[in-house]
Amino acid sequence: MANLLELVDIQKSFRMGNAVVQILAGASLTIAEGEFVALVGASGSGKSTLLHIAGTLDRPDSGAVIFKGQDMARAGRFERHRFRNANIGFVFQLYHLLPELNVLENTLLPAMVAAPWYKALIRARPGKALAVQMLEEMGLGGRLKHRPNELSGGERQRAAIARALVNTPSLLLADEPTGNLDPRTGQSIIDVLVRRRQQGAYTMLLVTHDTAIAKLADRVVRLEDGKITAA
Amino acid sequence: MYKLFLCFRYLTRKGIVIFPVLAVWLCVSMLIVVYSIMTGFVDRVRDAGKELMGDVVIQSTLASGFPHYHGLQKSLAHLPCVAATAPLISTYGIMNLPEYQTSAEVQVLGIKPAEQSRVSSFGKSLFWQYRAPLDAANDLGGVRFPTTAAKLIAWGRTRLDAALKTYQQHQQAVSKLKPIKGHGWIADIQRHWQVIKREDYRQAQYHMDRVYRDLRFVEKLPPGMSIQSDAQLRAVLIPRAPTFKPPAVALTHYPSAAAAPKNGCVVGIDIGLYSRDRFGHYHRPPGVRFSPVILTVVPITLKSTLASPQSRRFEIIDDSRTKVFTVDRHTVYAPFHVVQKMAFMQQQDLLSGGVRPARCSEIEIRVHHDQNQAAVNRARDQIAAAVRRFTLNHPAMEISGLSVMTWLQEQSQFIAAVDKERDLITFLLGMMSMVVIIVIFLIFFMIVRDKTRDIGIIKAIGGSEMGVGSIFVLYGLLISGAGTLLGVVTGTLFVIHDNWIHDDILWRIFGITIWNRRVYIFSRIPDQVSPHTVLVIAGLAILAGLLGAIVPAMIAASRDPVHALRYE
Numbered sequence: 118m119a120n121l122l123e124l125v126d127i128q129k130s131f132r133m134g135n136a137v138v139q140i141l142a143g144a145s146l147t148i149a150e151g152e153f154v155a156l157v158g159a160s161g162s163g164k165s166t167l168l169h170i171a172g173t174l175d176r177p178d179s180g181a182v183i184f185k186g187q188d189m190a191r192a193g194r195f196e197r198h199r200f201r202n203a204n205i206g207f208v209f210q211l212y213h214l215l216p217e218l219n220v221l222e223n224t225l226l227p228a229m230v231a232a233p234w235y236k237a238l239i240r241a242r243p244g245k246a247l248a249v250q251m252l253e254e255m256g257l258g259g260r261l262k263h264r265p266n267e268l269s270g271g272e273r274q275r276a277a278i279a280r281a282l283v284n285t286p287s288l289l290l291a292d293e294p295t296g297n298l299d300p301r302t303g304q305s306i307i308d309v310l311v312r313r314r315q316q317g318a319y320t321m322l323l324v325t326h327d328t329a330i331a332k333l334a335d336r337v338v339r340l341e342d343g344k345i346t347a348a
Numbered sequence: 349m350y351k352l353f354l355c356f357r358y359l360t361r362k363g364i365v366i367f368p369v370l371a372v373w374l375c376v377s378m379l380i381v382v383y384s385i386m387t388g389f390v391d392r393v394r395d396a397g398k399e400l401m402g403d404v405v406i407q408s409t410l411a412s413g414f415p416h417y418h419g420l421q422k423s424l425a426h427l428p429c430v431a432a433t434a435p436l437i438s439t440y441g442i443m444n445l446p447e448y449q450t451s452a453e454v455q456v457l458g459i460k461p462a463e464q465s466r467v468s469s470f471g472k473s474l475f476w477q478y479r480a481p482l483d484a485a486n487d488l489g490g491v492r493f494p495t496t497a498a499k500l501i502a503w504g505r506t507r508l509d510a511a512l513k514t515y516q517q518h519q520q521a522v523s524k525l526k527p528i529k530g531h532g533w534i535a536d537i538q539r540h541w542q543v544i545k546r547e548d549y550r551q552a553q554y555h556m557d558r559v560y561r562d563l564r565f566v567e568k569l570p571p572g573m574s575i576q577s578d579a580q581l582r583a584v585l586i587p588r589a590p591t592f593k594p595p596a597v598a599l600t601h602y603p604s605a606a607a608a609p610k611n612g613c614v615v616g617i618d619i620g621l622y623s624r625d626r627f628g629h630y631h632r633p634p635g636v637r638f639s640p641v642i643l644t645v646v647p648i649t650l651k652s653t654l655a656s657p658q659s660r661r662f663e664i665i666d667d668s669r670t671k672v673f674t675v676d677r678h679t680v681y682a683p684f685h686v687v688q689k690m691a692f693m694q695q696q697d698l699l700s701g702g703v704r705p706a707r708c709s710e711i712e713i714r715v716h717h718d719q720n721q722a723a724v725n726r727a728r729d730q731i732a733a734a735v736r737r738f739t740l741n742h743p744a745m746e747i748s749g750l751s752v753m754t755w756l757q758e759q760s761q762f763i764a765a766v767d768k769e770r771d772l773i774t775f776l777l778g779m780m781s782m783v784v785i786i787v788i789f790l791i792f793f794m795i796v797r798d799k800t801r802d803i804g805i806i807k808a809i810g811g812s813e814m815g816v817g818s819i820f821v822l823y824g825l826l827i828s829g830a831g832t833l834l835g836v837v838t839g840t841l842f843v844i845h846d847n848w849i850h851d852d853i854l855w856r857i858f859g860i861t862i863w864n865r866r867v868y869i870f871s872r873i874p875d876q877v878s879p880h881t882v883l884v885i886a887g888l889a890i891l892a893g894l895l896g897a898i899v900p901a902m903i904a905a906s907r908d909p910v911h912a913l914r915y916e
Contacts, residue, residue: 166910169910172808174807174808174909174910174913175909175910194812194813195812198807198810198811198812198815199810201808201809201810202809202810202811203810207808207809209913213801213804213805213808213913214805215354215802215805217354217357217358217361217362218357222353222357226350226806226809227809227810229350229353230350230806230809230810230811230815231810232350280809
């Protein structure tokens, strides 16, 4: 199967006061199209940083982020915004839904980013059919008009997954999506992610501490001392 | 698309936006109200000042005036820019009202009323010869034309019956009022209620007087007279040219006038003979008109020394309201030739032989296209050149020190002061409105802090820096736009209805009087709103909102998405 994403010798350090902390020290990872990779590692090992770099939210100090043969680490700012909107879906531990928007509006937001401005004036809702279908499949059909503060943790995370998938991205990056949920709800979230992956054939890189979840992945990699090793 | 969408959502679902909207609303509203009223006031002052005199005035620096004015008038009449000219004699004196046992210092203006009315609004300032018949034409002109004088008289009598009935009702209501004893707010409200009833009674009385006056004007018309239109009604009721001649009614109804030489005079409305109610209406006691006046002036010789005082008896035949207080307070108008003689400015035979030509103090000139100040200025230059040419042929005029000024130059000190006052108040309010920018900046700064995580999310789903920044810029524009719209609507409505708000809300309900019409020269609070002013204020308000939002928007745009997502 062809490679979708290649992280090549990624180096990243942060300045903390006067000290410089090396988080990633030559991390390399290749993910094939349609593959489900679980990324594990100790807290503070740089998993989220690597995920952000893979999703072009952050730039590495050095190294390459090659997506379908194109090095996105060297791409321009606007190109990376467009790329992220079209190809990447993020799922965060803390859901990160916008509190002023209801479930459907939150889900549609990535589709709106891609749509021209005048569609707001004609109250068009690009991607609405897909979003409603996904939300209904996830059991949120009766919650479309509800605001995030009216939902449970599991419902919020399902809404966040629907938002991540509304633009049918090639790569889903999930940063401990069950970390804030009880085990049963967490399992239901993982079921949703796995089921949707099977339906939509997206590639998934999932950061987790949970070995049971990691076992569901096609491959498990570990981040240790700033480098990727096989688990 | 998401930028507009998020803007609308933030606007409609974040309660804090009410504060910047409120700040912009109040400031816009306040600026429109203050600027419109002050501008209306300044415009009225300017209009009154302009109508007071001719567009261009030729004056002498000598109190004894200048000769050959008649020749100069003839010479000026040939200028294409000149529409009309009128000579005027200005002197000071004492007005004595023997029937009222009162006297006052006055400026005595000797004018030719018909000529003066062509160069200034003197004719339109007269009550009995212009405003009262105009009121009658307006009040009775609501009928269907063509009509006859008989029908108008019948209509006038019907109105009078109705007015009398209303008056009697108010009179009855007032007669039943008993003094309110005690203290406290209930007693205060009761007293205020009584004040309103008495005021309503006075208004009913004023209205009845006016209806009666209207009737008297149409009763003078032959009953069979056919009147085809409103314009014709005005033409028959309003005299073509004002006069100082006492009307026949004065001679039949007032023996004192009949016994006097037939010299009429006109007094300024604020000279102290007429009272004014809180609505700005002047009440004219019946005895004042046609009562005798002794005017005493002190002539000034050619050597600028005082000659022996000259007194003469006149009858008050009318009153004048120019809306320039100092003029209405201190001016008495009398026939030109009479005042000229009293001031020793008439043609005189000299003992040494020869003749000393008659003199006047000013020549007032109306020019064509007088609404255009540039045209007035050009006319002044042409007139000044004509005066210089005329003076060369009349050496006696050279020492008179003639000056040629426009009305604006003549009154520049007064009008400039009012102009500056308006600009100063607007500037101070504008400075206060800077608070709007600061309020918007602070609230936006708080919103951007509050929305830090949202910024991270928007960037994570593909939103650009410019996109995030423009959300907050648009947000600022929408907030200032909403506040501006509300401010324009409420400010404009307030100005248009300011007299109603003042009289029927503030005074009737709360007993508050801000615009005291007994004091102010204008009866109505200015209630015109200039679209240009509204546009400028609205534009500035939206700009203020933009300025307040732009720095927080730049901060939002530059937020690192990774840090923003971790923000708690």
